[in-house]
Amino acid sequence: MELYFWLALIKVPGVGPVLRRRLLDHLGSPQAIFEAKEEELRAVEGISSRVVRAIKATDPLTVGERIYREAQGLGFRVFTLKDPQYPPNLREIFDSPPVLFIKGEILPQDSVAVAVVGSRRCSTYGRDFARRLSGSLAEVGVTIVSGMARGIDTEAHRGALGAGGRTLITASLALEQGRCVFAVPGLAGSWVSQGTHRLIREGAKLVERPEDILEEILPQLQAPVGKPQGGLSEQELRVLEALKEGPRHIDEITRILMKPVPETLNLLTRMELKGLLRQLPERLYTLQ
Known part of the structure; x- marks a missing residue:
């Protein structure tokens, strides 16, 4: 199982991000690293005899399965770079973690x-x-x-x-x-x-x-993520009604709603994300 080879590789003493990348570039996959002969491993730039011995002494399936079972027992899910659930933004960076231990949810x-x-x-x-x-x-x-x-x-x-x-x-x-x-x-x-x-x-x-x-x-943010669109609230309708007469300053809208400025700003931001209005210079707002 490929996941077990990944888990075993990240546990090998002396194999950090740089050496791991060199090993993968040279040999292709975690499984190939563990199945490589000693002379093949020694051909990798920067690898020491101690690390070569540590790799050859590791039983990847046994070590990988043990780590996986322990993670499951603690409530973690385990993803590798090839898993579709792996966060796309994290995959974009240069040194993406090869394995993620996830507790909780990953949502779009x-x-x-x-x-x-x-x-x-x-x-x-x-x-x-x-x-x-x-x-x-x-x-x-x-x-x-x-x-x-x-x-x-x-x-x-x-x-x-x-x-x-x-x-x-x-x-x-x-x-x-x-x-x-x-x-x-x-x-x-x-x-x-x-x-x-x-x-x-x-x-x-x-x-x-x-x-x-x-x-x-x-x-x-084409729409407020995680928030249902549904109908418009009473406050949103009041703002739209006021803007029908032309652009309004934030202070005017605050007086119309009779709400504190921070609450008004939050409301206007949500409405902007819904595509209902847009902000102009000088803190003016107008219909989209």
Whole structure:
């Protein structure tokens, strides 16, 4: 079983991502690696005699089956790169993990995801902003990725769950993987803000509100993922009625709805994702 060979390969001491890639390039598959003769293994660049002995000493079917049974017993599913369930965005990166241990669900809407990470020793401002930002994004169907560390990561997780959204416990090297990078500015001169300010200087998009992120990922959100379309709510109908008379400023719409500005922004964002309206410069909104 091919899965067993993959599981056995990732357990061989001394076989990391670089050497594993060289072995696969040279021999073709995990099964071929374990079935190769010692001289074939020694021909691989960077391999040591110790690793060659470790590979030859491994019974891949026994080791692989044991790992698979243990994972199943703990409630994990196991996917390899060739499995159709393997996340397509993860498959795109250069050093995709050959094996994933999955607990929970992988849903199609998780392809539209935003990672929220930051300092463990965060400020009150940073903590509150992370929770509000993550909650707003989750409400329109964006999956929030957090590292689950203390501080900003935790608030991102709480914000997403509080909005009824999904959160994935993982983080990655976004720049190396060609992902869009955003940064929330902090207090000038504060050591806590040095990291995000450096990212902005290096080209990260400055974020002051959820819309700054949604503008970038809007093409991926043809409709609010994970949310049924159904009929329009009373508030949505009121907004559409108001916009029939022409573009309206966010402040006008807020007064019409008699709602706080954050709630109004969330509503307008959801309506924009549904294709009901669009945002103009100067925070004006008009019918689509």
